[in-house]
Amino acid sequence: MSASPLSAASADPAMKPGAEVVLRALKDQGVEVIFGYPGGAVLPIYDALFQQNHIRHILVRHEQAAVHAAEGYARSTGKVGVVLVTSGPGATNAVTGLVDALMDSIPIVCLTGQVPTHLIGNDAFQEADTTGITRPATKHNYLVKRSEDLAAVLHDAFHIARSGRPGPVVIDLPKDILIKPAPYTEPPKPGAPHRSYRPVLDPDPAAIREAVRLLKGARRPIIYTGGGVINAGPEASQLLTEFVRLTGMPCTNTLMGLGAFPASDPQFLGMLGMHGTYEANMAMWRCDVMLNIGARFDDRVTGRLDKFSPESKKIHADIDPSSINKNVKVEVPILGDAARVLRALIAAWKEDATPFSRAQIEPWWRQIDEWRAIRCLAFTQDMTPGAVIKPQHAVKRLFEITRETGREVIVSTEVGQHQMWAAQYIGFEKPNRWLTSGGLGTMGYGLPAAMGAQIAHPEALCIDVAGEASILMNIQEMGTLAQYRLPVKVFILNNEYMGMVRQWQELLHGGRYSESYSAALPDFVRLAEAFHAKGLRARSIEELDGVIREMIAHPGPVIADICVAKDENCFPMIPSGAAHNEMILGPDQEKNAARVTDEGKVLV
Amino acid sequence: MSGTDTRTATIAVLVENEAGVLARVIGLFSGRGYNIDSLTVAPVDAERRLSRITIVTSGTEMVIEQIKAQLDRLVPVHKVSDLTLEGPHLVRELALIKVIGRGEQRVEALRLADAFRARVVDATVESFVFEMTGDAEKIDAFLALMRPLGLAEVSRTGAVAIARGTRQIAP
Ligand SMILES: Cc1cc2nc3c(=O)[nH]c(=O)nc-3n(C[C@H](O)[C@H](O)[C@H](O)COP(=O)(O)OP(=O)(O)OC[C@H]3O[C@@H](n4cnc5c(N)ncnc54)[C@H](O)[C@@H]3O)c2cc1C
Numbered sequence: 197m198s199a200s201p202l203s204a205a206s207a208d209p210a211m212k213p214g215a216e217v218v219l220r221a222l223k224d225q226g227v228e229v230i231f232g233y234p235g236g237a238v239l240p241i242y243d244a245l246f247q248q249n250h251i252r253h254i255l256v257r258h259e260q261a262a263v264h265a266a267e268g269y270a271r272s273t274g275k276v277g278v279v280l281v282t283s284g285p286g287a288t289n290a291v292t293g294l295v296d297a298l299m300d301s302i303p304i305v306c307l308t309g310q311v312p313t314h315l316i317g318n319d320a321f322q323e324a325d326t327t328g329i330t331r332p333a334t335k336h337n338y339l340v341k342r343s344e345d346l347a348a349v350l351h352d353a354f355h356i357a358r359s360g361r362p363g364p365v366v367i368d369l370p371k372d373i374l375i376k377p378a379p380y381t382e383p384p385k386p387g388a389p390h391r392s393y394r395p396v397l398d399p400d401p402a403a404i405r406e407a408v409r410l411l412k413g414a415r416r417p418i419i420y421t422g423g424g425v426i427n428a429g430p431e432a433s434q435l436l437t438e439f440v441r442l443t444g445m446p447c448t449n450t451l452m453g454l455g456a457f458p459a460s461d462p463q464f465l466g467m468l469g470m471h472g473t474y475e476a477n478m479a480m481w482r483c484d485v486m487l488n489i490g491a492r493f494d495d496r497v498t499g500r501l502d503k504f505s506p507e508s509k510k511i512h513a514d515i516d517p518s519s520i521n522k523n524v525k526v527e528v529p530i531l532g533d534a535a536r537v538l539r540a541l542i543a544a545w546k547e548d549a550t551p552f553s554r555a556q557i558e559p560w561w562r563q564i565d566e567w568r569a570i571r572c573l574a575f576t577q578d579m580t581p582g583a584v585i586k587p588q589h590a591v592k593r594l595f596e597i598t599r600e601t602g603r604e605v606i607v608s609t610e611v612g613q614h615q616m617w618a619a620q621y622i623g624f625e626k627p628n629r630w631l632t633s634g635g636l637g638t639m640g641y642g643l644p645a646a647m648g649a650q651i652a653h654p655e656a657l658c659i660d661v662a663g664e665a666s667i668l669m670n671i672q673e674m675g676t677l678a679q680y681r682l683p684v685k686v687f688i689l690n691n692e693y694m695g696m697v698r699q700w701q702e703l704l705h706g707g708r709y710s711e712s713y714s715a716a717l718p719d720f721v722r723l724a725e726a727f728h729a730k731g732l733r734a735r736s737i738e739e740l741d742g743v744i745r746e747m748i749a750h751p752g753p754v755i756a757d758i759c760v761a762k763d764e765n766c767f768p769m770i771p772s773g774a775a776h777n778e779m780i781l782g783p784d785q786e787k788n789a790a791r792v793t794d795e796g797k798v799l800v
Numbered sequence: 801m802s803g804t805d806t807r808t809a810t811i812a813v814l815v816e817n818e819a820g821v822l823a824r825v826i827g828l829f830s831g832r833g834y835n836i837d838s839l840t841v842a843p844v845d846a847e848r849r850l851s852r853i854t855i856v857t858s859g860t861e862m863v864i865e866q867i868k869a870q871l872d873r874l875v876p877v878h879k880v881s882d883l884t885l886e887g888p889h890l891v892r893e894l895a896l897i898k899v900i901g902r903g904e905q906r907v908e909a910l911r912l913a914d915a916f917r918a919r920v921v922d923a924t925v926e927s928f929v930f931e932m933t934g935d936a937e938k939i940d941a942f943l944a945l946m947r948p949l950g951l952a953e954v955s956r957t958g959a960v961a962i963a964r965g966t967r968q969i970a971p
């Protein structure tokens with residue numbers, strides 16, 4: 197470096213070192229917390245952080261966890277989650293988290309350090325082509341090459357991350373840009389149009405009227421909603437509840453949409469899809485009008501596409517035009533924000549003179565009640581002391597006991613059977629209390645996500661429902677919990693297997709359990725203790741409730757190792773490549789899975 | 801799904817003239833498995849920092865609609881326009897074609913070039929470079945004729961396109 201950059205900064209009072217400009221922009225964007233890990237390329241930002249107290253930095257133990265923590269923070273608050281990592285390995289470690297946020301539409305701004313501009317392309321120490329690597333992993337990314345652009349890029353990044361369909365945005369910051377003086381510019385006025393990115397928020401009234409016309413004529417309607425309703429903010433969930441109650445129609449949520457409609461409501465059919473309820477999937481299969489709001493017809497939901505809901509007219513409201521008519525062709529596309537769509541639907545429903553009586557969908561409800569009577573989530577737990585704990589029972593008791601406390605409960609999960617059981621047996625009454633990796637299905641998501649949620653909600657009871665295999669993927673974050681005294685509870689359903697893998701091997705690969713046994717597991721109780729946390733274990737049924745209560749009562753972080761049945765499968769299940777009406781309800785029907793063709797087997 | 805019928809689409813995309821924008825577009829096509837029959841790009845408006853990309857692609861109607869929606873959601877994309885769908889339009893490509901030969905073949909090449917309105921832009925005693933504009937079909941036809949006459953090398957720009965009449969694509 198030639199002339200001292202810092203002296204240049206002091207020469208013009210409007211100019212501040214780039215790192216300070218970065219922090220000022222974060223502050224003006226309302227950022228209170230960032231999750232990060234230092235390294236050479238971002239030392240100027242760490243130096244600036246040291247000298248201020250507006251923004252709190254949470255030091256994670258792995259950059260992937262920084263992104264998941266920011267996701268948990270974002271999903272539980274509706275704010276943008278912010279990440280700070282160094283160049284090279286810091287950035288590459290963050291990639292899994294970025295793709296996770298991309299798949300699940302979570303707003304993230306990730307600042308990555310970069311080698312100084314004059315060294316870019318030279319294979320310099322800890323150089324990686326971060327914008328190249330993260331281009332398909334982000335909604336958008338930037339490499340800041342000129343100090344004049346720095347503040348504007350930061351503001352732009354926040355706008356892109358949170359508007360339209362939310363997603364992760366990377367800003368790659370060469371070290372010289374962080375040191376050299378840069379001018380600061382204020383954020384653009386709220387509502388100022390972006391140069392090129394202008395998502396449509398307000399639905400076309402004609403499409404809304406057409407939707408209402410179809411719905412009023414329906415005899416077998418269903419309202420199927422997803423993560424988009426959560427993305428649209430808590431008001432959208434209220435409006436959804438209002439609309440569902442106004443129409444008297446049944447409602448089902450995707451894995452990502454749980455909490456948008458109260459689980460305890462009699463009009464709720466539970467989750468749909470591969471491990472959804474019998475009633476939800478059968479209703480999807482047999483309906484005559486389907487209203488999809490903010491769900492993306494994911495393959496885990498549709499099953500076999502050519503047999504998906506063959507008798508229905510479909511209405512699809514989504515903020516992203518590329519979600520509409522992507523997998524499933526719909527009759528009425530509605531482009532817009534879920535909250536605005538719902539508000540318009542409610543108004544149009546009331547305005548429309550076409551009579552609609554509950555009587556016209558009464559036979560449909562009777563049919564649904566018949567499906568419900570199958571009680572697809574029922575299981576039997578042997579209550580005699582010494583009996584093995586069923587994982588479903590463990591989750592059910594976790595739900596019931598946490599509900600008794602009356603506390604705000606936020607649940608995250610890892611990926612696998614335990615994730616599905618959590619989705620099936622925990623009822624969510626409100627949005628933003630359920631954090632799970634749906635689209636990417638990232639093992640290792642749950643602990644850091646719970647950590648991020650706990651930072652945002654210090655009073656809440658934040659629980660990671662985990663599997664013994666998944667938890668080891670980001671177990672180092674126990675250190676972060678200890679450092680910041682975050683009372684996150686890790687509730688491990690320890691079946692000593694990668695249960696979801698074992699289940700597929702049992703059902704689809706002749707019971708050849710290739711590499712799916714969790715051998716040489718650590719002693720989770722002592723592992724907890726090594727990380728300054730409390731370790732608990734329930735070996736059999738009589739210990740379960742006590743362990744759950746002790747876990748909740750403990751003021752600090754806990755790992756509860758719940759030893760559960762090793763061979764339990766997660767049902768109902770729509771085997772891959774099958775249709776909604778070809779669901780397997782329980783072990784008695786497992787042989788149906790054997791009929792899965794190779795065509796089905798190629799599906800994930 | 802409107803079946804498996806495929807069509808070709810010539811799509812004009814107005815984008816910010818910034819680093820990485822072409823990589824985003826190409827990455828989108830390769831990442832999602834869409835076809836690129838041709839792709840051209842050049843700045844068209846220095847003042848407003850705009851470039852124009854012309855993509856010729858093919859697929860089922862559903863896939864082409866997906867391609868347009870996916871292009872449109874890229875942040876630096878201002879405008880996506882399906883010229884094929886939107887009405888009459890002109891498609892042009894420029895080719896530089898080197899033909900090496902002597903005697904009869906050389907005379908014949910020159911005669912055909914004249915018929916195709918290909919201009920001679922370079923000549924030696926044993927070679928020509930022809931410059932030709934037209935749609936892809938015209939150039940393909942000319943190349944087919946040149947092949948037996950000593951066609952040695954071709955450089956083509958790929959298609960550029962614009963709507964006929966007063967219709968405009970503005971950001
Ligand atoms: C082991 C495993 C099993 C799974 N099993 C199931 C299962 O049985 N059932 C199930 O449902 N899922 C399951 N999933 C999850 C599945 O893979 C998908 O992640 C999920 O179904 C997608 O949810 P979604 O359709 O709500 O879309 P999301 O991924 O949440 O996408 C949101 C949609 O809403 C739109 N949107 C965003 N913001 C707005 C807004 N403001 N207004 C309007 N629209 C907006 C987006 O454009 C997008 O189309 C499973 C995952 C795993 C890992």
Ligand SMILES: Cc1ncc(C[n+]2csc(CCOP(=O)(O)OP(=O)(O)O)c2C)c(N)n1
Nearest residue numbers: 612613614639663664665666693694695696
């Ligand atoms: C990072 C990552 N690697 C691999 C997988 C594939 N996978 C899905 S579920 C699963 C097993 C999870 O085991 P465990 O955490 O014990 O949960 P269980 O299914 O037993 O409840 C695996 C390996 C994945 N989803 N994520």
Ligand SMILES: [Mg+2]
Nearest residue numbers: 663664693695
């Ligand atoms: Mg397990």
